[in-house]
Amino acid sequence: MNISVFASGRGSNFQSIVSACKKGELPARIVVLITNRADAGARDIAMKEQIPSVHISRNQFASDDEYSRHLLTTLKQYNTEYIALAGYLKKIPAEIVREYRYRILNIHPALLPLFGGSGMYGHHVHEAVLASGMKVSGATVHFVDEEYDRGPILIQQCVPIDRNDSVKTLAAKVLKVEHTIYPLALKALAEQRVIIEGTKAWIID
Numbered sequence: 001m002n003i004s005v006f007a008s009g010r011g012s013n014f015q016s017i018v019s020a021c022k023k024g025e026l027p028a029r030i031v032v033l034i035t036n037r038a039d040a041g042a043r044d045i046a047m048k049e050q051i052p053s054v055h056i057s058r059n060q061f062a063s064d065d066e067y068s069r070h071l072l073t074t075l076k077q078y079n080t081e082y083i084a085l086a087g088y089l090k091k092i093p094a095e096i097v098r099e100y101r102y103r104i105l106n107i108h109p110a111l112l113p114l115f116g117g118s119g120m121y122g123h124h125v126h127e128a129v130l131a132s133g134m135k136v137s138g139a140t141v142h143f144v145d146e147e148y149d150r151g152p153i154l155i156q157q158c159v160p161i162d163r164n165d166s167v168k169t170l171a172a173k174v175l176k177v178e179h180t181i182y183p184l185a186l187k188a189l190a191e192q193r194v195i196i197e198g199t200k201a202w203i204i205d
């Protein structure tokens with residue numbers, strides 16, 4: 001299974017996916033890293049891991065159309081079968097969602113459908129979770145549709161919230177879980193153990 005990874009930042013999830021492939025835990029090949037930021041830390045990981053990386057951002061193009069066509073051409077050029085969004089902060093153009101329907105996954109650092117949507121990223125998510133008084137948070141891997149953080153949920157895992165948790169400690173607990181469940185979700189896809197029933201997705205043994 002050929003996976004293209006999209007990332008905007010440091011790339012620790014990208015690294016966990018690459019490591020799972022290298023250890024033989026994930027039967028897949030990471031064919032390219034696509035970033036919208038030239039300075040994304042994920043690009044250093046790609047270089048170290050000898051994975052091609054491509055910088056594509058909307059402002060390199062005259063129109064939305066040209067931009068999404070270029071993204072699509074790049075994905076095809078690398079024979080992309082699946083897409084993993086790993087801390088990618090831009091919306092995926094609708095044309096690409098259509099072309100790769102149920103073949104794009106995203107990871108979110110909270111238990112969707114709570115604490116998701118536009119503007120809910122990074123520390124904003126953990127701040128909102130802590131402010132809510134909830135006693136658990138967690139990570140969610142879900143399919144991507146046309147709206148932020150909305151498609152069918154594939155895997156979730158909880159972490160407990162303690163009285164003395166801060167944004168930093170909560171983010172660290174959630175990130176640890178992210179690094180486990182994202183490779184597992186991709187493995188289930190690679191092994192064709194995923195079924196989609198309307199708005200729900202299930203992993204079968």
Ligand code: GRF
Nearest residue numbers: 010011012013087107108109
């Ligand atoms: C993660 O918390 C992920 O859930 C969110 O963005 C963050 C990316 O972190 N979508 P990293 O770049 O993978 O380290």
